[in-house]
Amino acid sequence: MHITILGGAGFLGRKVAARLAADGTLGGQPVSSLTLFDLAAPPSPSGARFPVHSLAGDLADLPAAAIPPGTGVVFHLAAVVSAAAEADYELGRRVNVRGTDAVIDACHRLASPPRVVFTSSVASFSGGQGAVLPDDARQVPANTYGAQKAAAELFLADASRRGMLDAVSIRLPTVIVRPGRPNKAASSFVSAILREPLLGLPATLPVPDDFAVWVCSPRRAVEWLLHAASMDTSAKGIGAMGLDRGINPPGISATVGEMLQALDSVRPGASALVERRPDPAVAAIVGGWPAAFAPVRAKALGFTAHESLADLVQAFIDDDLENTRDERNANN
């Protein structure tokens, strides 16, 4: 089976590629070859026992080689993310909407419809701190990124109904702990308050300790993406996919205080490096995102439950802390 990862140079794209290289299979089927596509040619995962093709290009002008004949699974992870889509409307539309249309057209040209695993986002909802969103919650985005993701979900669901492809859209929670530096994304602090203290560096917390966020770990996100790539979308009964190809996966609703407790349980005293400095502007943005979901359908469809916050912190130490420190040192 040939597999393509669009956005193969990104944080999750690299982790999915590494996992495919390590496993050599997906859903019990051998991986015959892998194509990685991104703005710059993505690095090949180490240890792959199948050919890996690396391509650079513009998603909206997708080259035919990105989704070649015989492709069985497309991971569509390429996106202009929230702050960038808000700052540049046309760029967000070009990549998040036209790009998804290009993916649909490329899949439609194949002899048989491939599975498309699409990363949608919690940002396609609103609701705020008090919300616990059911599976059939209406997507009322409060940002351009979320609106474009919700529209892309509609197009992928319709293309699935028409038999052009077979999509599963996963509305990812805020993924923590992200490697890299603090950035201008409003959600940047959620990773920073765990990552920076583990690097021995200070971090600032712009919201109160009882502020809740719907989160997941990179490990869990990768597990869900791999499950979405191989699950049976034609099953009937409870949780059947049917017309609605969007999944709210079983993340966890955690307060900032709980995250800092988990940090201290793994690295005692580390949370002392976190300084409370309220920022009403950041609080206003992230305060609009729903802090909790009731993901009944995802569990019926076999998406695995989330590990504890302490396990999430330990996984960052095991998987990404060393690389993050090396990159910081190399750039300083």
Add this chain to the structure above:
Amino acid sequence: MHITILGGAGFLGRKVAARLAADGTLGGQPVSSLTLFDLAAPPSPSGARFPVHSLAGDLADLPAAAIPPGTGVVFHLAAVVSAAAEADYELGRRVNVRGTDAVIDACHRLASPPRVVFTSSVASFSGGQGAVLPDDARQVPANTYGAQKAAAELFLADASRRGMLDAVSIRLPTVIVRPGRPNKAASSFVSAILREPLLGLPATLPVPDDFAVWVCSPRRAVEWLLHAASMDTSAKGIGAMGLDRGINPPGISATVGEMLQALDSVRPGASALVERRPDPAVAAIVGGWPAAFAPVRAKALGFTAHESLADLVQAFIDDDLENTRDERNANN
């Protein structure tokens, strides 16, 4: 105030133009000029006391003159409708999605954001005969037209939040009685069983008498569009527009049997021209559409309640029956 009607040659576009010509005002403000745009140059309404410009073109390649500087209101009624969008995916995407993007871009170029009144559709929902959809029902379309309309709603809501325009999207029920001939649209029979007997012609009914449809009259649809063009979208409190610019207007849920009773109350014995001929294929399509809504928000926002079915039948006789008969005779 300058007004533009995109889809100005269509059934509702012509009725809105005629009403603006008759009134000379919209929401208490004088109409200074009107631009009508469609694939073929639309006819000017008779009696207008303001200049009317008629333009032909492709919505996705919208000429600047279609939405000129100073435009205060855009009625965006242009669409590739359900059967056509299902038959030709690319055509539907070009007009219903790219076309709406072109409208957003044209509005964004204006000095101040115009009101955009967009006709979305009940086809953007599913649910079937048993459903009574609340205002926050999730749009899970079972057809390409509905998916494209729901996506266009998302783009218009986001553009409203960004201040590029100020949209109100009205999800129109099945509009009856349509003039013209029976056609291949699955919903064609709903108008035909009233229109054809009033012309003294036979009609066939493909569903049982207790089959319910969410309907509205052309008169009520025009009233709603005019209200949407002039209502206060910034009001707070119950029913405030906020982020969600889509409105489920107060149509009526009527069974076919109730429609035929209303027909007989206006034209005794007319329903005898309706022949029951069950068609499982038609029943399967229209059976997926929701038959009822609970439109609480629309009423709070000032959208007027629907008249009786008998009034709906009488209005067709008063407004459209003569023209329909003349067109049939001219074409025979």
